Amino acid sequence: MHDDTPNASSPISRREFAVTTLAVGFALSTQPVAADTITTDTTGLTAGEVKIPVKDGTIPAYRAVPDKGGPFPTVLVVQEIFGVHEHIKDVCRRLAKLGYLAVAPELYARQGDVSKMELxxxxxxxxxxxxxxxxMSDLDATVEWAKKSGNGDTAKLGVTGFCWGGRVVWLYAAHNPKLKAGVAWYGRLTGKATELQPKFPVDLAGELKAPVLGLYGEKDTGIPVKDVEAMRAALKKADKPGEIVVYPDAPHAFFADYRPSYRKDPAEDGWKRLKEWFKKNGVA
Known part of the structure; x- marks a missing residue:
């Protein structure tokens, strides 16, 4: 149990967290939302906000899980750059309908509420x-929460993420030896290293502890095909299991059905591949 008083072992108090509850609806910077946005209902599910104990307090998360049975294979869902807004919650519900405990922690909780910010x-x-x-620490804490909840079988652990979260999937596959598989949707593969973000997926290919399926768009202006080819080469050189699919003519965020970037065919194919990848690699 965490209180609101900072102490030696908890330098940041819960009160100082910028986000203590999840945003409702879609992030401001993604408006207007497409009329044919996919909406998954909660029939047969337990779905909603939960609190994840982390090293320095508590962060909010969205979780969806079948309302009967369990424990269920567990999938971490890593947010887009827009935080845990309605689209990410819907992805959790889609996974729960497939028989997973899906949980998306708000990974910007200390840094700020992005739901009302422009891109x-x-x-x-x-x-x-x-x-x-x-x-990495917050995702580890989320796994621990899932295990202690009684609903999550974390021996069957997967991770998927989109955009900002796509890069995180590759990093987490290099971080957690207990991970079974990851699916990265158009996450950056290269970039300028900083003190807080010292390595990119292409630097970590040799350290992957679980196979990752990378799903990319040929027309992604932020992730050129040459970066994807560099990642493929790094995986091959490291002799690590993994697979990268590049969809012709697909832009960045082709899975985001609430945005103009959505492309139905690659989105549906990618989702099919995600299901097969998890099943093949022990997340089922």
Whole structure:
């Protein structure tokens, strides 16, 4: 149980966390939302906000899980750059309908509430301040929460993430030896190293502890095909199991059905591949 008083072992108090509860609806910077956005109901599920105890307090998360049976294979869902908003919650419900405990922790909780920010503000003010080490620790804490909840079979652990979270999937596959598989949707593979974000997936190919399926768009202006080819080469050189699919003509965020970037065919194919990848690698 965490109280609100900082102490030697808890230098940041819960009161100082910028986000203590999840945003409702879609993030401001993703508006207007497409009329045909996919909405998954909660029939047969237990779904909603939970609190995850972390090293320095508590962060909010969204979890969805079948309402009967269990424990269930566990999938960490790593947010887009927009935080845990409605689309990420819906992805959790989609996974729960497949028989998973799916949980998406708010990984910007200490740095700021991005739900009311424009995209450039998120990129300049929040993203550079989120340490990779903090993200890895929070994901580990989420796994521990799932295990203690009684609903999660964390021996069958997977991770999937989108955009900002796609890069995190590769990092987490290099971090957690207990992970069975990851699916990274258009996550950055290379970049300029900083003190808080010292390595990118291409630097960590030799350290992967679980196979990762990477899903990328040929027309992604932020992740050129040459970066994808560099990652493929790094995986091959390291002799690590993994697979990268590049969809012709697909832009960045082709899975985001609430945005103009959505492309139905690659999105549906990628989702099919995700299900097969998890099943094949022990997350089922």
């Amino acid at each position: 450039q503000e998120i990129i300049s003010k929040i993203v550079p301040k989120v340490p990779d080490s903090q993200v």
